[in-house]
Amino acid sequence: MGENIFSEPHKILFYETDRTRRTTIGMLVNILMLTSQDQSIELGLTEEKLNEKGYGWVITQHILKIERLPVYGENIRIFTRADSYNRYFCYRDFWIEDEKGTVIVKMHSIFVLMDQKKRKIARLLPEFIEPYKSEYTTKIERVPDPKIDETSQLISEKNYRVRFMDIDSNQHVNNVHYFDWMIDGLDENFLLTHTLVEMNIKYKREVHYGEMVNTETRMAENQLITYHLVKAGEEESCYACCTWGKK
Structure with a gap:
């Protein structure tokens, strides 16, 4: 080791x-x-x-x-x-x-x-x-970008207010809270019958106490890929692409 x-x-x-x-x-x-x-x-x-x-x-x-x-x-x-x-x-x-x-x-x-x-x-x-x-290394990794497929179907939009307990010592929303907001855009039946296989999540902008965030959840035609976007106002804060498998 x-x-x-x-x-x-x-x-x-x-x-x-x-x-x-x-x-x-x-x-x-x-x-x-x-x-x-x-x-x-x-x-x-x-x-x-x-x-x-x-x-x-x-x-x-x-x-x-x-x-x-x-x-x-x-x-x-x-x-x-x-x-x-x-x-x-x-x-x-x-x-x-x-x-x-x-x-x-x-x-x-x-x-x-x-x-x-x-x-x-x-x-x-x-x-x-x-x-x-x-x-x-002098190289910068070319990591895949989890860009949202605009042809996917919008299945959910939700709003959340950033609470005091969502903020970490770096004075912005702890990154883990984004996962909860995103998964919350999927319904009960989907989550009970599917399991996450892969997730690519990218953070773009800090979100701070008191801000309102809007989440969008989209689903690909095959119903095994979902796209997630978190926005604060008109600015994108975080987005992700998830691949699911049936249980």
Whole structure:
């Protein structure tokens, strides 16, 4: 196992699952992200240390691939590795293994360093990167963009007001809340008869306390691909493409 791979065990708790006893997508990403946070703490790169210097990590994109969702009471092991970086982007991999050592979930994520005062992307600082022992590259990954297929059918529109508890320490909506807003656009029957296989989600604009967000949910003709858009006013904040399989 590579020296820059960090892992920790986790037991799926009841509040991390839905009525099917499977982990919700938002909680699944929370569990994965906690592992990267715990690695940072172990390396002495705590969130407080970054904040003191006026910086914070921001996610710009996740690509999630699921063989199956962990279920209530299951013991899993979560792995993460800071894979590579260039001047502005960091690329990190996550995966989950079940008790047999089978990989059941994978996620590839892109991070940027945010100057919290200017609210702009900052050039990566060696002191925040070198402890992870990731590889420097001059290349920028060409990650697929989850563009919405305008020929798909609009099936749902909903509005939400951003609450105080939706805001994280970076002073904007925690990225995981977008998952809940998006999945909420699908009806009960669909969610009971389908399971998420792949999700590509991209974040474009911060959303702040008190703002009203509008979500649009679209479905492709084959009814196994859905498109999701979150807007604050007229500005796009986040969009995603999901591929589903029938249970």
